[in-house]
Amino acid sequence: MTSVAIVGAGISGLVAAHRLRRLLGENARIVIVDSAERIGGKLRTVDMGSGPVDVGAEAFIARRPEVPELLAELGLSDELVRPSSTARPLLRTGGALHSLPVGTLMGIPATSESVRSIVDDETCRRIDDERSRPLAWTPGDDAAVGALVSERFGPLVTARSVDPLLGGVYSGLSDTTSVRAALPTLAAALDGGASSLGEAVERARPTPAPGPVFGGLRRGYGVLLEALLASSRADQVHADVADLTRDSGGQWVIPGVGAVDGVLLAVPAPVASGLLVGVDRALGTELGALPLASSAVVALGYDACDLPENSGVLVATGELDSTGVPLRAKAFTLSSRKWPHLAERGGELVRVSFGRFGDSAIVDRPDDVLIDAARRDLQDVLGITDVPTTAFVQRWHGGLPQYRPGHVARIARIDAAAAAISRLELAGAYLHGVGVPACVATASAAALRLAAAL
Template sequence: MTTVAVVGGGISGLTAAYRLRALLGPDARIVVLEESGRLGGKLRTVPIAGKPVDVGAEAFIVRRPEVTALLAELGLADQVEHPSRARPLIWADGSLHPLPAGTLMGIPANSEALVGLVDAATLARIDAEPATPLHWDRSADVSVAALVGSRFGEQVVRRSVDPLLGGVYSGLSDTAGVRATVPALAVALDGGATSLTDAVRRALPPPSDTPVFGTLRGGYGTLLDALRDASGAEFHDHTTGAGLRRERGRWSVDPVGPVDGVIVALPADRAAALLAEGAPAAAAQAARIPLASSVVVALAMPKTAALPQNSGILVATGEDLAAKAFTLSSRKWPHLADRDVTLARASFGRFGDAALLDADDEQLITLARADLATVTGVTDQPVDAYVQRWHGGLPQYRAGHGEVVAALEAEIAQVDGLEIAGAMLHGVGVPACVAAATTAATRLTERVAG
């Protein structure tokens, strides 16, 4: 009987276990080890005001096929909901502004996109940018802040780019490499774009009325439960996989013992620790990927709370607020608007700034309410609230991230019966995690069953 261990019970580990079951058949023994007391990793659905609400990732990109296909396989396609047409705002220079349209991760193709958000001198600089010689090294990578700041200036970086990148990576453009975080832009620059505005125009997707994002009516917990059930795996929570080593042609991982193969589906720091003995060169590469921590405070307010008719509010860098963003959930998602409360989420924490993780729940709820009042004027007393801390929640894709991942995967490829998956590789979104887990399960099956 083939025995495979999956270390890590997040979306990557659960998807890997599900794929392994389909590939290895009903007789294989698949063991999933999860060090916490629950499955799901950085996806979590909890009851707030009596109904399910996501307090981790809340959406997926529907234009990528992985999650849509997975939901169809699991019979959950009818659970998909799409956002309303409400637009987000940016809080910058102490006031609200519409989120600029026609930008690529906040990087504009022309000055018109940022009118009102940045000053006249910055707008003039954007207009003049095509005439400034562009020096782009096709063999190298730079931070988004370095590239955009050198072409458009600091206001564009802090007021337009940082809020969007912070929402995806819990970091700043200073620690975001162009190639990993804005790959379409890098392709345009590699292809000979003559300026940054030219590169953005080339990289922008064609206009479309189809939804970009989707979510699940009952929250991501619906998907997690379905994957667990369909995998038919053994699940061991409160169990840290350790002692990964090669013995007599097989792998051994504590507490499972000898196995035919292992998929490591852990955050970068814990993956590095697990791989240290059995695959030290791979461990060294994983250790090079830093992680950011954050906090989500979900608030259920009275139905009459007068939140603006917008999907959310992103916060520019340097503002006198602790929060980095707000999701106005009842405005963003029509299926949540039908509830008898008004839902909103405040997010705190960026890479290098995790001090608020140590604050107690009451302090964080008070801070979330105060910042929400500052940007919206809403002071209603919540009828319910939930605080979710995400320690090491998101990997940082710094300049050169692609080379680190390539080196990591090259080292793993040399080790028989071992694979990796997770957000540290090719994308932090759920579709990218599903794709990486599917690849890992397929490769491992070829090795252990071949």
């Protein structure tokens, strides 16, 4: 009997288990090991009274095929929902609300027209003159997004347009985020000879396509997670895996599981590092060098409140409230405006997000402090003074890996080192993308390689 252990019961581990069951057949022994009683890792769906609500990721890029195809495989296509086509996002910058700039690449404009409403005239002139200045870029180079944008367009573009978007995706800042890892199409345009950042953005922006950019699940990600677990028919072991060794016969040995033929590690990079440093010290060291950011989500439910007809608000870096104190929230999702299926339930739902890399102390504040901070910032930004009827605080310690300059090269070394270890595979958000579709793709590929090796 072929046996496989998957360490980690997040979306990556569960997708891998589902794939391996199909690839290895009914007689294979598949074991999922995780220290948590709850499956899902950094995805979680909770009941907010009016129904299930996601308090981790709530959406996925709909134009990627992985999630819709997975839902179809599992008979869950009816769960697929789309956001409102009329509710647009806002940006809080310079103490005021603005429409989120359009025509940018993750907030980076091609011309000043995209960001004219949120930056000063001097910055607009700098953007428009940028194409006349030589651009120092050698194919294969990498740089921090913020350093590149600030040098070419000025710091206001970075703080007011780029940071809010990157903060929402990575819980990081552009000054610590790699161009090559986070914006591969931009890096490709620069490698391909674009003579300016503006020209590179024009080349790198995706071709407009019909239909919504994002999708979600009617009953939340919990439905998908449970379906993947059921499909895998895997045994579950609740345990901390502190050691990974091989016996004299070449099988992997995992405490609490025993000897297995293959292992797939679907855990955060620091955890994988601890397990592999005794197997391959260089690989373990590379994994240990990948930093993580922590964040928190405060979900607030109201019987009624006067929310604007917008999908949410991103907050620029350095924003102050009406008393001159820095805003603590980095984003507000007006969920009952963004998602029609939530609006149908009645009441109003708002998600307030906190925490960026290097500034995550607020994540560990008590629940009442976080709820109070969410309400205060919501009042300052949107004028909402109503008292919520329900609230839920979800902390995500080490929730998102940081794609720093050099990340792509580091991951290439990690992939090569892992490939040299027989019947071992890695999966997770630190490898080839933080979004759910990327995790599905990476886990599926890892499962296919492991099945072939077995």
